[in-house]
Amino acid sequence: MMRRLIWAGAFLIGLAGGAGAQQLSVRSGEHDGFSRLVIPYPRGTKWTIEDGDGGISLRASGGSFTYDIRDVFRLIPRNRILSVVAGTDNNTLFIKTGEKIRSKAYQLDGGQVVIDFADAEAAPPDDVQSAGRIGIPEHLDLLWKNHLPLEDADAIAQTGSPLGENPPDGSARVSAAERQLLESLSRAASQGLISVDPTRKIPKPATGSPLAEGDSPDDGSLPIPLRSETVYDRDLDQENAHPRLLINGQSCLPDDRFAVENWVTDAPPTDQLAERQNGLIGEFDRPDPAAVERLARLYIALGFGAEAKATLAAFDIGGATARPLVYMADVIDGIPTPPDEPISHMAACDGKVALWAFMGGGLPADAGQIDVTAIQSSYSALPPQIRDILGPVLVERFLKIGQPDAAEAIRNALRRTSSVENTPLAIAQAQLLLASGQPLAAEESLSAAPVRNDLNSAQSLVLSVEARLMRGQAIDRKTRDDIAAQMHQTGASELGQRLRRALILAEGSVGGFDNAFDILAGWPQEGLDDLRDQTLGDLIAQLGRVPDDLIFVRQMFTHRQVLQAAPLPAALRISLADRLSGLGFSAAAADILTATVRQTATGRLALARAAIAERDGAAALAHLDGLDGEAAAQLRAQAYLALGEHANAAALFRVLGDEQETARAAWRGASWDIVKDHGSDIERAVIEDATADNASDPIPTGPISRANALITRSQEERALLDRLLTAY
Numbered sequence: 056m057m058r059r060l061i062w063a064g065a066f067l068i069g070l071a072g073g074a075g076a077q078q079l080s081v082r083s084g085e086h087d088g089f090s091r092l093v094i095p096y097p098r099g100t101k102w103t104i105e106d107g108d109g110g111i112s113l114r115a116s117g118g119s120f121t122y123d124i125r126d127v128f129r130l131i132p133r134n135r136i137l138s139v140v141a142g143t144d145n146n147t148l149f150i151k152t153g154e155k156i157r158s159k160a161y162q163l164d165g166g167q168v169v170i171d172f173a174d175a176e177a178a179p180p181d182d183v184q185s186a187g188r189i190g191i192p193e194h195l196d197l198l199w200k201n202h203l204p205l206e207d208a209d210a211i212a213q214t215g216s217p218l219g220e221n222p223p224d225g226s227a228r229v230s231a232a233e234r235q236l237l238e239s240l241s242r243a244a245s246q247g248l249i250s251v252d253p254t255r256k257i258p259k260p261a262t263g264s265p266l267a268e269g270d271s272p273d274d275g276s277l278p279i280p281l282r283s284e285t286v287y288d289r290d291l292d293q294e295n296a297h298p299r300l301l302i303n304g305q306s307c308l309p310d311d312r313f314a315v316e317n318w319v320t321d322a323p324p325t326d327q328l329a330e331r332q333n334g335l336i337g338e339f340d341r342p343d344p345a346a347v348e349r350l351a352r353l354y355i356a357l358g359f360g361a362e363a364k365a366t367l368a369a370f371d372i373g374g375a376t377a378r379p380l381v382y383m384a385d386v387i388d389g390i391p392t393p394p395d396e397p398i399s400h401m402a403a404c405d406g407k408v409a410l411w412a413f414m415g416g417g418l419p420a421d422a423g424q425i426d427v428t429a430i431q432s433s434y435s436a437l438p439p440q441i442r443d444i445l446g447p448v449l450v451e452r453f454l455k456i457g458q459p460d461a462a463e464a465i466r467n468a469l470r471r472t473s474s475v476e477n478t479p480l481a482i483a484q485a486q487l488l489l490a491s492g493q494p495l496a497a498e499e500s501l502s503a504a505p506v507r508n509d510l511n512s513a514q515s516l517v518l519s520v521e522a523r524l525m526r527g528q529a530i531d532r533k534t535r536d537d538i539a540a541q542m543h544q545t546g547a548s549e550l551g552q553r554l555r556r557a558l559i560l561a562e563g564s565v566g567g568f569d570n571a572f573d574i575l576a577g578w579p580q581e582g583l584d585d586l587r588d589q590t591l592g593d594l595i596a597q598l599g600r601v602p603d604d605l606i607f608v609r610q611m612f613t614h615r616q617v618l619q620a621a622p623l624p625a626a627l628r629i630s631l632a633d634r635l636s637g638l639g640f641s642a643a644a645a646d647i648l649t650a651t652v653r654q655t656a657t658g659r660l661a662l663a664r665a666a667i668a669e670r671d672g673a674a675a676l677a678h679l680d681g682l683d684g685e686a687a688a689q690l691r692a693q694a695y696l697a698l699g700e701h702a703n704a705a706a707l708f709r710v711l712g713d714e715q716e717t718a719r720a721a722w723r724g725a726s727w728d729i730v731k732d733h734g735s736d737i738e739r740a741v742i743e744d745a746t747a748d749n750a751s752d753p754i755p756t757g758p759i760s761r762a763n764a765l766i767t768r769s770q771e772e773r774a775l776l777d778r779l780l781t782a783y
Contacts, residue, residue, distance in 0.1 A: 078492050078525060080123040081139065081148070082457060083131045089173035090135045092127070094148065096120070098166035104158075105626075107655035110151040111158055112142070112626035113168070120146055121525070126455050128585045130418055135172040140592040140624050149624030305397055307404035312379045313411055316436045318349075319356035327353055335370070342370040344377075351380050358440050360384035379411075386415045387444055402426065407433045414445060418455055427461050435468045442469055447482040447514065454490045462487055478504040478511040485518045494522035510550060513541040520557050530561035547579035556590045563597040568610045572617065591621050599631050604638055611635065611643065618647065625652045629661045636665040656682060663690045672697030685711065696720060705729055 077097070084091045094113065096102065101116045124139045137151040152158065155175040162168050320327060331350040337343040347370045354363035363384040367377055382398045385391075392399050392415040399416030401408045402425040409426045410433035419425055434442065434449060446469040453462035466483045481504035488497035501519045504512075516537060520530060538558045545551030555574060562571040571594055578587045595618060601607050611618065611631070618631075628647050635644035644665045652658040659678045666675035667690065675694035679687050692707035701724025708717040709729075721729035755761045 077118060078121050078123055081127055083127045085131045089171045090131045092170045094168045096166045096168055100166050102168055104160050105657065107625045107657050109625040109651050109655060113148045115146045122148055138588060138592065138622050138624060140627055141596055142626060142630065149626040151624040305401060307401055307406055308379065308408045310407045313407035315356050315441055316438055318352040319438055324357055344372050347372045348376060348380065355380060355383050355387060356438055358387060358444050360387035382415060383411055386411055405429045410434055413452065414449065418452060422456055422458050427458060431461060431464050434465060443479040447479050450483040450486050454486060459490060478515060482514055482518060489522060494525040497522040513550060513554065516541060517553060517557050520561060524560065524564060529564045535561050549583065552579065552583055552586055556586060559590055559594055560597065563594050566601065566606055568598060572614055588622050592623060595621060595623060596627060608638060625655055625658060628652055629657055632661045633664060636668045641665040641669045660686055660690065667693050667697055670697045702726060
């Protein structure tokens with residue numbers, strides 16, 4: 056049953072954020088010609104992007120953030136974007152891209168950063184800001200772009216006319232009327248009041264040749280093949296007479312196919328089952344399809360999906376009425392539905408089918424592709440036991456597509472029929488609290504639920520661990536043992552893999568990286584590769600944040616081969632390499648950088664830092680050859696210092712405006728004039744004392760006086776040298 060197969064999803068990426076870090080859910084979408092990531096920063100957040108041959112790194116400032124990237128690849132393929140990994144600090148996100156992929160980033164008024172990744176030969180995607188200014192309303196372009204004879208968005212943007220035609224002078228009112236009409240048609244289409252007949256195509260009218268007044272097509276139909284439904288049609292139940300069509304040409308299935316609330320009564324389940332199991336075999340020992348379907352519906356209404364499917368299969372019942380039952384049984388049991396299943400593409404319908412389509416289909420890119428109101432009303436009509444099964448998963452799915460209000464409405468519907476100690480209700484509440492950045496409150500909600508040996512409790516455990524990791528807490532031994540026990544019970548299922556991920560990161564939270572890598576090595580062969588790669592990247596990023604240098608170095612060398620083969624972004628590899636070179640392991644730091652990373656500007660800077668740590672100034676200058684910028688100049692100056700070319704180093708530091716390093720390089724090169732101009736007080740005092748002309752000072756006459764003068768002079772010079780050594 057789905058009750059046993061509900062999972063919480065992947066854990067928070069990046070465990071360095073303390074209690075003050077704000078969690079941001081990275082969202083994705085696949086479009087024609089480009090892939091999109093959206094990072095919902097708060098308004099006013101500053102951000103920068105650094106490009107590399109292997110991808111980009113996004114860094115935010117003005118706050119502390121952690122990133123939830125567990126669902127990035129549920130909506131997009133790994134062709135343009137290969138991986139998304141949080142950095143070793145709270146504010147960095149590393150995005151690895153495929154070859155010949157270019158990116159475009161911009162920020163919306165609300166603070167959200169949008170990054171589009173397009174193929175090099177493709178046209179650049181339009182900004183989100185311009186989506187509402189291209190002339191065609193967004194909903195209309197989405198719903199009707201394959202049916203209306205509209206010109207491309209660029210042409211419409213250039214002409215400024217919604218229909219791509221230049222209005223004559225003085226026709227601003229006509230243009231405004233056209234736009235209002237298109238917006239009205241868009242709203243009607245999104246609400247199911249108007250649909251397009253996909254079986255009929257219409258030619259694009261010749262420019263400047265509209266139908267004359269009174270003219271009509273030869274067949275007497277409208278120029279645009281529309282079907283409409285009025286409020287009177289709805290009130291008179293005319294849906295069957297005029298079935299609603301979706302943009303993919305499908306007709307929405309009627310409500311009676313999904314009216315679960317009508318399939319069960321208040322009688323004890325055993326009595327209902329006994330009644331429905333009678334009369335399954337009719338005349339001539341042939342099964343009665345209607346009776347079998349009634350029994351299958353009862354199983355579904357009670358939450359027994361596998362039993363419903365087994366009943367239909369045992370009596371070889373199929374057809375149009377049985378297909379929705381099989382689909383609903385799979386949804387209840389958490390079994391993925393085939394991507395070509397027609398029902399899974401009916402989430403935009405305004406009937407009960409929308410709920411089941413949304414639960415069993417892939418997550419839409421945005422809420423505009425589903426009927427949220429229909430889903431909520433259908434859920435509220437379900438029997439309590441089905442609400443318990445579907446509620447937490449429905450809350451999770453709404454949160455993933457950016458619909459927290461809808462998720463809260465589902466939680467409230469679940470609360471009306473559940474006690475405060477109901478585990479599904481606690482799970483739904485915790486999901487909402489985690490999504491809003493309240494891990495402590497989420498833990499408190501989960502602690503009120505009863506602990507049982509079932510998969511609801513496993514889901515609750517997963518969320519509890521996620522909440523604790525969000526707060527930067529280490530996971531205790533008992534909790535890790537509980538996760539391990541649940542993981543072994545669930546095996547290679549998706550929930551089992553998510554429990555494995557939880558255990559890996561829990562071990563990492565206490566520095567148990569040997570155990571973590573051993574558990575990772577046991578990942579199921581047929582498991583979720585994306586989840587495994589994400590877990591490995593999170594574990595390595597977790598290792599990079601370990602404050603104990605001994606643990607860091609030992610683990611880096613112990614798992615060297617795994618780290619080198621891992622699909623890590625360039626920026627994460629560079630951060631690990633910098634820490635290794637800073638600890639004196641420059642050769643190992645260079646090995647961490649792959650050949651592709653070494654060819655990037657940031658990779659060459661990392662190689663230069665490693666060479667400088669080895670006092671190999673010549674190698675550092677070779678890595679820096681052709682690189683510009685302040686970082687490259689700083690490293691080039693340090694390379695000159697390693698080579699003993701102090702004058703060149705001082706000149707570079709002087710250009711960079713670093714007076715302290717300028718004076719130190721000049722001191723080492725005996726450039727006393729530069730020291731006098733840029734040195735510290737003690738450095739200038741030493742130079743002035745060393746170059747002072749003391750010939751005019753009175754010479755003591757007696758030997759004791761001369762000796763005392765020498766002692767005083769020596770003490771003064773020693774005091775200056777002591778101050779100089781302390782400064783260095």
